[in-house]
Amino acid sequence: MSIAVYPGSFDPVTNGHLDIIKRAARISDKLIVAVLVNSAKTPMFTTRERVEMLRECCAQFKNVTVESFDGLTVDFAKKHHADVLIRGLRAVTDFENELQLAQINHALMPGIETVFLATGLRWGYLSSTVVKEAARYGADISRFVPKNVEIAVREKFKNQNQ
Numbered sequence: 001m002s003i004a005v006y007p008g009s010f011d012p013v014t015n016g017h018l019d020i021i022k023r024a025a026r027i028s029d030k031l032i033v034a035v036l037v038n039s040a041k042t043p044m045f046t047t048r049e050r051v052e053m054l055r056e057c058c059a060q061f062k063n064v065t066v067e068s069f070d071g072l073t074v075d076f077a078k079k080h081h082a083d084v085l086i087r088g089l090r091a092v093t094d095f096e097n098e099l100q101l102a103q104i105n106h107a108l109m110p111g112i113e114t115v116f117l118a119t120g121l122r123w124g125y126l127s128s129t130v131v132k133e134a135a136r137y138g139a140d141i142s143r144f145v146p147k148n149v150e151i152a153v154r155e156k157f158k159n160q161n162q
């Protein structure tokens, strides 16, 4: 049984993330989407909000669960008996950082392999950051994120601007 973990900030989840989730779910028996609590970045959404949004989006995938975690990704993976870490690669700019992460994770826990999935052509330019930037200035983000996320982002900015 192959158990995979897809870690990230997911602040918020985008269609690019969902594309990776869908494809990773196909090649693993069980996929755990792991939302990082203590990232260096200050998130727009709380951990709970990020987990909730992901759970709504992932309800359609029967072998996918969503959890939050704090600490090392490899420790989370080991605790859940996972043998694979999934990461998405968008462009060469992602590569250096992702290679370093995969290598440190391998050094820390040699039994766990990182598998990179190439971003679907449609989503190569997409990141949570650009979605938030676009929304901040009133752009329509409906092509980039699922409906529940679009509504949540709009609400966030409405509350911030009040």
Ligand code: ADP
Binding pocket: 007, 008, 009, 010, 011, 014, 015, 016, 017, 020, 039, 086, 087, 088, 089, 090, 094, 118, 119, 120, 123, 124, 125, 126, 127, 128
């Ligand atoms: P992190 O802060 O760990 O980079 P992100 O939520 O930004 O967390 O990304 C989580 C993972 O999803 C990373 O592997 C990232 O490369 C990947 N990812 C982000 N955006 C996309 C996208 N548009 N298409 C495919 N993969 C993506």
